[in-house]
Structures are given as C-alpha cells and as structure tokens.
Amino acid sequence: MTSAPAHSLGDAVRDILHTRYGAEEAEVLLADYRSRSLEPVLHPGTGGHAVPSSPAGTAFAQQRAVVDGDFHHLPISVRGDQLGVLRLRWSGTPPGDLAELAELADRIGQALIVAEVVTDRFRRARRTERLTLAAEMQWDLLPGRGLDQAEFSLAGQLEPAYAVRGDNFDWSSDEEHLTIAVTNGMGESVDAALLTSLAIHALRNARRAGVELADQAALADQAIWAQHGGKQHVSTLLLQIELATGRLAVIDAGSPQIWRLRGDEVLDMRLEPQLPLGMFDSTHYLEQRFELVPGDRLVIISDGVYEARSGERSYGDEQLPLLLAGTRELSAAETVRALLADLGRFGGEADPEDDAVAVCLDWRGRP
DSSP states (O other), X not given: OTTSOGGGHHHHHHHHHHHHHOOSEEEEEXXXXXXXXXXXXXXXXXXXXXXXXXXXXXHHHHTSOEEXXXXXXXXXXXXXXEEXXXXXXXXXXXXXXXXXXXXXXXXXXXXXXXXXXXXXXXXXXXXXXXXXXXXXXXXHHOOOSEEEOSSEEEEEEEESTTTOOSEEEEEEEOSSEEEEEEEXXXXXXXXXXXXXXXXXXXXXXXXXXXXXXXXXHXXXXXXXXXXXXXXXXXXXXXXXXXXXXXXXXXXXXXXXXXXXXXXXXXXXXXXXXXXOBTSSTTOOOOOEEEEOOXXXXXXXXXXXXXTOEETTEEHHHHTHXXXXXXXXXXXXXXXXXXXXXXXHHHTTSSOOSSOEEEEEEEEOOOO
C-alpha cells in the first residue's frame, strides 16, 4: 500500500482487501466538506451516504463498526480526525474477527493524509460542489477537523463549507500544552481569506518560537499592523491549556465566544475584551486564567453562530443554550455537526449570511 503511487492508493487498498481478506466489494468513503455525506473514492459519482442516516453514516458519526446485511462499515480516522468509512462486502463468510480490518482502516487513514500532499484525487472525491477560491484557501489552513489525546477530544467545522470566507480555527498539541485559535478576518471573499491566512501563519510562527500566549498575540498583532496599518484587523480568541493540570489561559481579542458546560451548567464565559489583532500598533495583551476540571466541555463559536437571526429571533439568545445542553452526551464531533445543522434549520437551511465556525473541546484531564 505504501509503495503505490499516491493517486492509486484507493485501488491498492481494494486489491489488498480482495486478495488478502477475500472481500468481494470494497469502497473507501470520504466525508465531504460539510461532514453531511460520505462520498465514494473508487467509484465516484455513484452516490453518497448520508451522515448519520445510513449504515455508513452511523459508523462515521459514532466511530464504530456497523454491519448491514452483507456490508461491513469500519470508520477511518487518524488521532480523532474522522476521515471516512471503509465499506466491505463478502460473497461468502466474512472474517470472524474485524480487529485486523479496523487496524487496516486506521492505516488507510494515515496513508490518505500523506497522499493528499501530492495528489488531488481524494480532495476531488470529497466535494459535492465546487469550492470558492476563498474556501479553498481556508480549508488548506486547517490542522484537521478533530484531534484525540488522552487528556481531551477536540473537533471543529467551518460553514458555509464550500464558500467560507474569513472564519477559521487552528490548534496544536505538544507534551505540555494544547493551543487553540479561532479567528475571524474582516472583509469579503479572497480579501478575508488572505487576512486570516496572515493571522494564522503569524500565530503559528510565534507559537513555534516557543513564546508565551500573550506574546503570540502581540507578535501576530504586529505582523498584521505592519501589513495593513490598522485598516484591517482579525478578531481572535486564543486559548492554551496546560495538559498536566487543566490550567486554562485565554485572550479575548475580538468577536469569538467561549461557552463552558460543567455538569448541568451552561455558561457563557464573559471574558475581558481586548483589541482585535492588527487594529493598533504594538498592542499589549493580557491572559485571563481559569481552571478546567475533568468532564468540562468548552464550545467556541464565531459571531456567525451567536448573532444569526431569523426574523426577530436570535440564535444565540434562544437556541444556542438549549442546543448545548441537549448535546451534552454526544461526542465533540457529533456536537459540532449537531450545532451547525441546528443553525442551518434556524436560518431556513440556506447557507448562513455570515461565516460560522464551531470548535468543541471535551476535557478529560491527564490520567
């Protein structure tokens, strides 16, 4: 599998499953950009499988093997980033132990991530419509759509997925910290995407230099100011969690909000507002500090979520707290999908007028 050309990875997987495991049919299904359908790689155009209202969609949403008649569906994921589903059928008796096939599905996921660096085949397969240029830029910035470690589970999503402009998220985890940034670049179309790209790369550059969170914000602020002289700015929420203790440092530099769920409590964490990145020269940023306890959930949303309106109704005031409470038992990834699907129903199923980003963190603490 690793020796096959990147664009032939799917075909190599099918051959292995046929010759080594006796599968009569094999298909790799990849989640589309909205995570609402699973699209076939080996037989493109043959129709997708809805998430979660299909056996393959259930396997994807719940991250477990699902058997439907002769078909077996195994989730494909890498470190919590849910990529798709492996769909198999045997003409005779299927293998009794699926553990080896489940491990193979994970290896397929790792190979797909590597292959996407050098081929467009799998990105094309995941598209149910054409991406705008701004959306292409934004999706290429993402670190993934999920991350699992012993201490936490993390998931995020952008909407409108195929036409997103200035909203984005980024994260990174090492042996000591998890760092998350949710950004909202001002402007429209490619201008907004370019501004957000500058902000995220500036934040990454500062983070990789090993500086403190407040200095990361300050250096990114300077980079944006140097480029635009205060004419454009980026609303940003920065978080850093000390993995050993659950200590949380936050900088609220603009419009994204953070909500905390602890037990039955749903709390809008009203933070001390600071200036967006790039608004003024040499802004000094201060961290606010909190403590997370195992079982806490943090949900970070952009203004495209909490400011969404339907007539006189406000999603943030009416629907959002109820949705967050009602999805408490779902996984982080399912919660993000449920939130943005509910937002779509609230707005009449049309793409939102403003970008919407949602990130969900479930904190378990270090074992």
